[in-house]
Amino acid sequence: MTIDQVKGYVEAEIHTLQRAQNARVTTPEWLILESHSPFHLQVSPEAIKGGFFKRLTALQGGLDGTMFYTGAAFHTQYSSLLWRFNKEKLIPMMMEYW
Numbered sequence: 001m002t003i004d005q006v007k008g009y010v011e012a013e014i015h016t017l018q019r020a021q022n023a024r025v026t027t028p029e030w031l032i033l034e035s036h037s038p039f040h041l042q043v044s045p046e047a048i049k050g051g052f053f054k055r056l057t058a059l060q061g062g063l064d065g066t067m068f069y070t071g072a073a074f075h076t077q078y079s080s081l082l083w084r085f086n087k088e089k090l091i092p093m094m095m096e097y098w
């Protein structure tokens with residue numbers, strides 16, 4: 001969606017809520033609006049078949065066990081799952097090298 005479409009959608013939803021409450025219908029003042037797209041970056045099925053994730057995972061422990069990676073690019077776009085990945089996968093992997 002474009003920024004204008006997002007604003008239009010949000011404002012229409014606010015108007016729906018205001019009307020439902022018999023409140024005065026007002027247009028909100030936008031103080032800040034930031035686009036976080038692209039959010040869920042994905043690789044193509046062809047790239048996956050071609051070993052993309054094998055090569056990505058192979059980067060862990062590179063440079064003689066001194067380089068480890070975490071974050072959405074290496075696991076998933078959810079901070080809670082990233083913390084679990086760090087605790088249960090990444091840190092044990094690092095400890096194997098030390």
Ligand SMILES: Cc1cc2nc3c(=O)[nH]c(=O)nc-3n(C[C@H](O)[C@H](O)[C@H](O)COP(=O)(O)OP(=O)(O)OC[C@H]3O[C@@H](n4cnc5c(N)ncnc54)[C@H](O)[C@@H]3O)c2cc1C
Pocket residue numbers: 036070071072073076077078079080081082
């Ligand atoms: C609006 C929004 C709502 C969200 N809500 C939730 C939620 O409710 N629950 C949930 O689990 N997840 C949520 N997420 C997802 C979660 O925030 C991300 O999945 C997670 O933060 C990804 O972690 P990351 O370490 O990969 O990236 P980030 O947390 O984005 O960390 C990357 C860091 O690198 C820094 N950086 C970037 N470029 C450079 C550079 N060149 N040099 C130095 N530093 C750099 C950035 O400043 C940033 O601090 C939300 C995300 C967004 C955008």
